[in-house]
Amino acid sequence: MTPTAREAAWTRLMSLARRPGAAAIRSLFSRQPDRFEKFHWQGGDILLDLSKTSIDDDAMRALLGLAEAMQVMPARDAMAAGELVNNTENRAVLHMALRAPRSAGFHARTPDGGCEDASDEVADTLAAMERFTRAVHAGEIRSATGEPFTDVINIGIGGSDLGPFMASRALWHEASPMRPLYLANADAHNWELIRPRLDPARTLVLIASKTFTTAETMANARLVRGWLEQTLGTEGMRQHLVALSTNHKATAEFGVPADRVFGFRDWVGGRFSLWSAIGLSIALGCGWDDFMRLLEGARAMDEHFLSAPAERNLPLLLALTTVWHVNGLGLDNHAILPYDHRLSRFPAHLQQLEMESLGKRTTRGGAPVQHLTGPVLFGEPGTNAQHSFMQLLHQGTTPVPADFVLIANPSHPYAANHRLLLANGLAQAEALLRGRGEEDVRAEMLAAGKTPEEIERLLPHRVFPGDRPSTTLVLPRLDAHTLGQLVALYEHKVFCLGALWDIDAFDQWGVELGKQLSTSILPELLPEGRVGPHDPSTTGLIQQLRAWQGLDL
Numbered sequence: 001m002t003p004t005a006r007e008a009a010w011t012r013l014m015s016l017a018r019r020p021g022a023a024a025i026r027s028l029f030s031r032q033p034d035r036f037e038k039f040h041w042q043g044g045d046i047l048l049d050l051s052k053t054s055i056d057d058d059a060m061r062a063l064l065g066l067a068e069a070m071q072v073m074p075a076r077d078a079m080a081a082g083e084l085v086n087n088t089e090n091r092a093v094l095h096m097a098l099r100a101p102r103s104a105g106f107h108a109r110t111p112d113g114g115c116e117d118a119s120d121e122v123a124d125t126l127a128a129m130e131r132f133t134r135a136v137h138a139g140e141i142r143s144a145t146g147e148p149f150t151d152v153i154n155i156g157i158g159g160s161d162l163g164p165f166m167a168s169r170a171l172w173h174e175a176s177p178m179r180p181l182y183l184a185n186a187d188a189h190n191w192e193l194i195r196p197r198l199d200p201a202r203t204l205v206l207i208a209s210k211t212f213t214t215a216e217t218m219a220n221a222r223l224v225r226g227w228l229e230q231t232l233g234t235e236g237m238r239q240h241l242v243a244l245s246t247n248h249k250a251t252a253e254f255g256v257p258a259d260r261v262f263g264f265r266d267w268v269g270g271r272f273s274l275w276s277a278i279g280l281s282i283a284l285g286c287g288w289d290d291f292m293r294l295l296e297g298a299r300a301m302d303e304h305f306l307s308a309p310a311e312r313n314l315p316l317l318l319a320l321t322t323v324w325h326v327n328g329l330g331l332d333n334h335a336i337l338p339y340d341h342r343l344s345r346f347p348a349h350l351q352q353l354e355m356e357s358l359g360k361r362t363t364r365g366g367a368p369v370q371h372l373t374g375p376v377l378f379g380e381p382g383t384n385a386q387h388s389f390m391q392l393l394h395q396g397t398t399p400v401p402a403d404f405v406l407i408a409n410p411s412h413p414y415a416a417n418h419r420l421l422l423a424n425g426l427a428q429a430e431a432l433l434r435g436r437g438e439e440d441v442r443a444e445m446l447a448a449g450k451t452p453e454e455i456e457r458l459l460p461h462r463v464f465p466g467d468r469p470s471t472t473l474v475l476p477r478l479d480a481h482t483l484g485q486l487v488a489l490y491e492h493k494v495f496c497l498g499a500l501w502d503i504d505a506f507d508q509w510g511v512e513l514g515k516q517l518s519t520s521i522l523p524e525l526l527p528e529g530r531v532g533p534h535d536p537s538t539t540g541l542i543q544q545l546r547a548w549q550g551l552d553l
């Protein structure tokens with residue numbers, strides 16, 4: 001597709017988005033009463049409803065035209081073929097291989113023009129993870145004191161924490177085989193919160209780090225290794241350590257026995273790694289069968305993504321909705337509202353997945369992007385969100401598109417609570433759409449016996465503009481299989497956005513500068529340290545911290 005075709009597709013879309021009334025939604029329902037029928041789709045177990053957005057038939061055509069011009073589907077096929085689609089790091093992107101059977105035959109291109117197997121290696125690693133998980137659960141692998149392991153702590157940060165933490169929180173229940181705990185923050189208060197709940201003699205310690213060099217993870221790993229060693233001695237401590245990493249040299253240097261290292265390759269990005277060895281805490285905590293169901297669910301969504309035509313392809317439709325909101329309407333915030341408490345870490349996982357992937361300002365070819373890219377994403381589970389930030393979504397100055405995730409059937413027996421939950425989720429989306437006009441507010445206040453003065457004074461505060469967009473996803477139930485589908489849906493949405501915006505969604509150079517500066521500041525915080533050259537603000541802050549720590553300036 002030529003640059004001219006791309007420009008034409010963008011121009012067409014932007015001219016539609018700039019029509020007067022392009023953000024109106026209620027009027028679309030009046031004009032098209034079967035709008036729900038036309039603007040909802042199902043892929044696997046997930047129903048996606050886009051009817052509460054201002055995308056109409058023309059806008060959808062323009063969006064699909066943009067997808068074609070930006071060659072999203074050929075880019076998808078290049079990813080599946082193991083091409084070096086992460087072009088700034090010269091790497092293939094093959095998280096799909098992690099949840100595919102050996103027979104899928106995924107291969108990764110290498111920077112030297114070669115090609116290496118991916119599926120066989122994935123299958124071998126999974127087999128080793130299964131043997132280990134089942135042996136721990138059966139009590140065949142025991143602690144240094146001969147006790148069965150009851151707790152597993154995952155030490156990792158970013159993608160080596162958020163995905164596994166999110167999935168364990170969603171899938172763990174009372175009868176699950178082990179208790180999974182997550183230690184991420186370099187702030188040792190995190191460890192201090194977890195430590196009293198653990199007995200070193202029954203705790204398995206996973207050090208999860210793709211690079212095995214991440215400062216926070218290595219600091220926490222040393223802390224916890226010391227805690228084990230105190231009670232169990234050096235040899236005993238080693239029996240409790242497991243590493244999940246691509247860096248086998250570093251895991252050996254840290255003292256992890258070679259048969260306790262589960263690996264993966266550089267074609268697995270950190271924020272896409274929960275399906276790899278990085279997900280071992282999910283398998284240990286929630287059971288091997290659930291881990292496999294999670295992978296199978298993701299695979300089902302992969303198959304949908306790889307085969308569904310563009311106009312019915314859920315990840316692409318979700319991505320195009322974001323393009324409409326961000327680029328068309330200039331709405332560059334996005335809320336994630338899962339109405340299921342088990343998904344309480346889902347927004348945190350998506351924050352990394354979306355913002356680290358899409359927070360870019362340079363095209364794949366190195367030019368400045370000509371349009372907005374990744375929106376700010378935030379979220380909380382419903383109904384908690386309603387009592388926190390929903391005020392702004394209903395009456396703030398700028399609409400914030402929101403994704404509602406509703407689960408039809410709970411896994412608990414409290415039907416009345418579940419009805420209350422669903423009624424609230426549905427009502428929030430309906431309120432954003434419908435709003436509330438002056439007449440309605442006036443009538444309600446009159447009926448409540450308010451005086452005319454009081455009514456006029458409060459009226460403007462009680463009006464809701466409405467016409468605020470939302471997307472709803474409905475799942476029949478939340479289990480490992482549907483969770484796998486849901487997470488993979490958002491992964492592929494991110495991929496599509498990378499292609500639509502012509503940015504590399506798989507690098508994260510923007511996290512480097514802060515890491516580098518922290519290593520130069522670190523010695524300045526030592527008791528004998530001296531404050532180095534900084535901007536006056538940073539110098540002043542370091543001096544104040546040192547002063548309050550009783551150190552020389």
Ligand SMILES: O=P(O)(O)OC[C@H]1O[C@H](O)[C@H](O)[C@@H](O)[C@@H]1O
Nearest residue numbers: 158159160209210211214270511
């Ligand atoms: O798994 P690790 O190598 O320890 O990396 C952990 C995390 O830190 C990095 O700074 C990146 O921003 C993340 O993408 C990554 O997931």
